[in-house]
């Protein structure tokens with residue numbers, strides 16, 4: 110049994126072109142004692158080189174994106190989808206927008222840049238989008254589509270750099286409608302790395318596309334026009350801001366040393382000049398005495414050095430130097446299957462340049478695809494001084510350190526003396542009680558997991574007609590010290606508290622210990638408001654689910670690196686897991702229902718069979734894709750989670766269904782925080798559906814009805 114503790118926390122902020130390479134290295138090389146977290150704003154990272162190709166529909170969104178959750182899963186890291194909003198280098202602590210603070214031992218910042226709009230006054234009514242960060246441009250494309258597809262449009266791209274030209278070409282190719290594009294810049298094509306022939310070629314291509322160029326400095330963006338500093342007004346329906354780059358406020362406010370433009374100064378090892386446990390790469394940094402234009406190429410190159418230097422720093426070796434090039438290869442997409450190549454004095458515009466660009470870009474992005482690759486053997490390294498770290502002897506019962514506990518409890522309650530038990534007053538003598546344990550899904554952030562584990566347990570109380578009043582919790586924290594121990598304790602507890610507070614539920618007692626398998630055990634106590642049972646269904650009652658099914662096989666598919674699931678699909682799974690059943694149960698009660706159960710690890714069939722047997726009825730189901738969280742039926746056919754087989758064995762004989770029914774497997778799929786299965790009298794159907802829709806914006810899923818008892822408890826209609 111591997112009980113080597115995590116003793117250091119590496120935090121990567123931003124899934125930029127450099128940090129993703131660190132994670133890729135961790136996929137193939139483990140460092141004993143290291144715990145890694147990636148914090149990034151989106152589930153996927155956008156590869157800048159292929160973005161214009163995505164705009165003019167040569168590539169799909171998946172082809173230009175790196176799935177960060179999956180990358181973290183394969184790297185053994187934890188992924189947190191959030192935005193860092195403050196850096197305190199004294200306490201080595203990051204503040205996040207939505208999640209609790211995180212302490213780092215080593216930090217790597219690769220957050221790109223934002224469009225610099227300091228000198229532009231933007232009126233509220235105007236339609237504009239920033240081109241940087243590039244991930245935001247990709248997200249906003251659907252809104253740009255809505256504006257442009259409606260009518261003839263005048264678009265102004267503010268900024269006269271090469272990115273503006275590439276963007277203008279790709280927009281011209283994307284939209285069939287006549288589109289008037291103007292590139293408006295204080296300077297036009299002044300990048301010193303572009304040779305004369307390339308500049309002429311770019312201008313010629315722009316002319317062929319009917320793109321106008323205009324010299325001027327923008328001071329204001331209004332709804333229908335743009336104002337220049339000489340007072341001139343230029344008509345425009347939509348502006349895209351592709352001005353120079355700048356850093357976000359939290360970096361500008363930090364005490365990291367910056368250059369005159371606000372970029373973090375780093376040495377040739379890519380370490381901050383004044384904080385030697387902080388690496389900064391990509392657009393966010395500026396190499397001291399060697400400034401270079403911001404580009405994805407530079408960020409990729411820095412990533413090659415960053416991934417080595419992070420390993421060297423952690424394992425106590427000498428760092429290597431980044432030698433920034435003065436010039437590099439530019440490949441700019443132009444017409445369909447054409448690109449313009451610029452390298453020193455060379456300039457070509459040809460189809461082979463496009464083929465070369467495609468090959469280079471695909472080589473990079475494909476490094477981050479894990480197509481059905483489940484087995485990755487890792488080389489193992491150790492943190493510097495790891496050998497001096499004591500393995501857990503187990504004599505202490507693997508308890509979490511007292512300091513970590515006290516510090517957390519001091520912040521959140523008055524129980525600083527760590528009383529082991531609490532007095533709880535109840536209105537009635539009857540207490541509903543339930544216990545559940547779930548293991549942390551690898552790479553999922555423990556805050557979200559805390560929420561999910563609470564909602565999973567809450568289902569048992571809700572399904573019995575009760576409300577949660579208090580809870581006891583036992584946390585399995587991974588073997589760890591200091592920053593890592595604190596991270597798991599706080600994240601687990603804050604996630605649980607987030608949901609418990611909505612129920613005004615008291616946390617009455619807790620226990621925590623270190624274990625090889627992180628997870629949460631919750632005992633919930635509830636009071637019965639109105640008795641609900643499984644044995645009160647009547648023939649004719651309609652059968653509803655409060656949300657779709659599929660978390661079991663979908664998580665199995667995702668964590669088997671199936672390319673049939675994207676990061677968007679994963680986001681949908683997680684959102685489903687974080688959705689509680691409180692309103693669904695209220696809707697059922699208001700509609701007079703006294704029969705419900707929650708679908709748990711035993712799957713839909715097992716729970717429905719329980720109701721049928723105890724109510725002395727059978728059920729008739731009509732299954733459609735509405736019941737599935739993900740409509741791709743092949744996923745349901747191919748993937749099964751571990752509990753599937755046992756569920757199948759214990760329920761199959763009670764079910765009449767054809768062997769090749771496309772939805773058969775969903776009957777046996779184990780659920781975490783699954784939906785409520787609710788019986789509603791036909792006459793109350795409208796009340797139930799309307800209340801449900803009102804409270805949750807979606808309709809409940811009608812899957813069948815109860816009928817008089819037949820030989821089989823469940824018949825699935827073909």
Ligand SMILES: Cc1cc2nc3c(=O)[nH]c(=O)nc-3n(C[C@H](O)[C@H](O)[C@H](O)COP(=O)(O)OP(=O)(O)OC[C@H]3O[C@@H](n4cnc5c(N)ncnc54)[C@H](O)[C@@H]3O)c2cc1C
Nearest residue numbers: 123125126150157158192193220221391392404405406408
């Ligand atoms: C239209 C266009 C086309 C371009 N084409 C090319 C090209 O062909 N070749 C090229 O070399 N360059 C190109 N560039 C330049 C390129 O986009 C940037 O220089 C490059 O993306 C910078 O990479 P990066 O690794 O620094 O950060 P990014 O790739 O921008 O990644 C930063 C990541 O950090 C996340 N993040 C940001 N702030 C936070 C925060 N506070 N907390 C958590 N996460 C955060 C972001 O969401 C993002 O995922 C292009 C730019 C534009 C606008």
